[in-house]
Amino acid sequence: MKKLNYTAKISLLFLFLLFNFSCTKENSSNPVEPVNNTKLEAAFSQAGGMSNLKSLVVSQNGTIIKEAYFNGGGANITHDVRSVTKSVIAILTGIAIEKGLIQSTEQPIDSFIRPLVPDLTTEKGNIQIGHLLSMSSGFEWAELNSDFGYSSWATAENQVQYLFAKPLTSAPGQTFTYNSAAIHILSVIISRKANMQILDYANIHFFERLEMGGRNWLVDKQGYNNGGAGLELTPREMIKIGNLILDKGEYIGRRIISQEWIDRMTSQKIALPANTMNYASGYGYAWWTGSGTKGNYFFANGYGGQFIVVVPNLKLVVVATNKWSGIGSSVADQQWLATMNLIMSDILSAFN
Numbered sequence: 001m002k003k004l005n006y007t008a009k010i011s012l013l014f015l016f017l018l019f020n021f022s023c024t025k026e027n028s029s030n031p032v033e034p035v036n037n038t039k040l041e042a043a044f045s046q047a048g049g050m051s052n053l054k055s056l057v058v059s060q061n062g063t064i065i066k067e068a069y070f071n072g073g074g075a076n077i078t079h080d081v082r083s084v085t086k087s088v089i090a091i092l093t094g095i096a097i098e099k100g101l102i103q104s105t106e107q108p109i110d111s112f113i114r115p116l117v118p119d120l121t122t123e124k125g126n127i128q129i130g131h132l133l134s135m136s137s138g139f140e141w142a143e144l145n146s147d148f149g150y151s152s153w154a155t156a157e158n159q160v161q162y163l164f165a166k167p168l169t170s171a172p173g174q175t176f177t178y179n180s181a182a183i184h185i186l187s188v189i190i191s192r193k194a195n196m197q198i199l200d201y202a203n204i205h206f207f208e209r210l211e212m213g214g215r216n217w218l219v220d221k222q223g224y225n226n227g228g229a230g231l232e233l234t235p236r237e238m239i240k241i242g243n244l245i246l247d248k249g250e251y252i253g254r255r256i257i258s259q260e261w262i263d264r265m266t267s268q269k270i271a272l273p274a275n276t277m278n279y280a281s282g283y284g285y286a287w288w289t290g291s292g293t294k295g296n297y298f299f300a301n302g303y304g305g306q307f308i309v310v311v312p313n314l315k316l317v318v319v320a321t322n323k324w325s326g327i328g329s330s331v332a333d334q335q336w337l338a339t340m341n342l343i344m345s346d347i348l349s350a351f352n
Helices: 006-024 037-047 084-098 129-133 148-154 159-164 180-194 198-210 235-246 259-265 329-350
Strands: 053-060 063-069 288-292 295-302 306-311 316-322
Touching (some): 037 329, 053 329, 084 235, 084 295, 148 180, 306 329, 316 329
Antiparallel strands (some): 053 316, 295 306, 306 316
16 A cells, blocks of 8 residues: 655544544533633532432533433433423524515514414404514413413413414513413414424424434424424533524534524513513523623523523533423422522533
């Protein structure tokens, strides 16, 4: 065999190192920014004592610097992330706008919904896409402080008609009212405009482009994927989504969605009433927003403690998942708060 010359050897070495870096960038244990390892270890030690925590992953500058899995969880084990689903719906809505399925966030929903709700009133037809995204559609609804609103809707015979039978108690765009059914309407709209399930649309335009595998996604009684909950993701996939947001819509140098949409989606659209949500003062497009000693942050969160927390000033993404099924709402609320306290107080304190 002919011997390689010195230049060829150097070139091959460079290519090997580049390939090795690109393959390990998301799971390297080497931090790329200063971190107080004592504090970080203490936080993970505390996490190990949380009875229903399944995963905790910390990524900085696109590199996973520490991760741990508990109670049957795993890096590549899918998990129903509950209302984190809503934040993915917001990303898919941005993609649908960029591809022309939806004109803009100011577009009224009348033309999309009237075929499904023949008695749709003009007032309800004038609700805009952005109102659905910002939880300000104006429908009478009670969900955050009770599971009654969600459960009654989810078990209804027709999820779309159930929502539009509700009265409007405020003008669209004026009042924050957390409403899974309203976000679900976006799943219905995108599915009908794309002529395919939103899961299939997401696979083509989002999941596969992020090099994410197959998954399950709960469907309603009409066959639409539930826009409010029921999407299954792995912790590593949740980290990818967080890093996509952190990198303003790019994934390993490939544009997935525009920076403009990321900025709009993660900026406050409506202020929250007092004591609505711990660690959040506002709501963007299906992402909660807030600020603290480490600067502004935003997060996706689901019932029982499912989180994607993004802190741009620290180039940080933190993901956590918890068991939520069969534990009761009181325990679910307690572990939600305990997990968020762990992230926002203990983990963030390890970073400058």
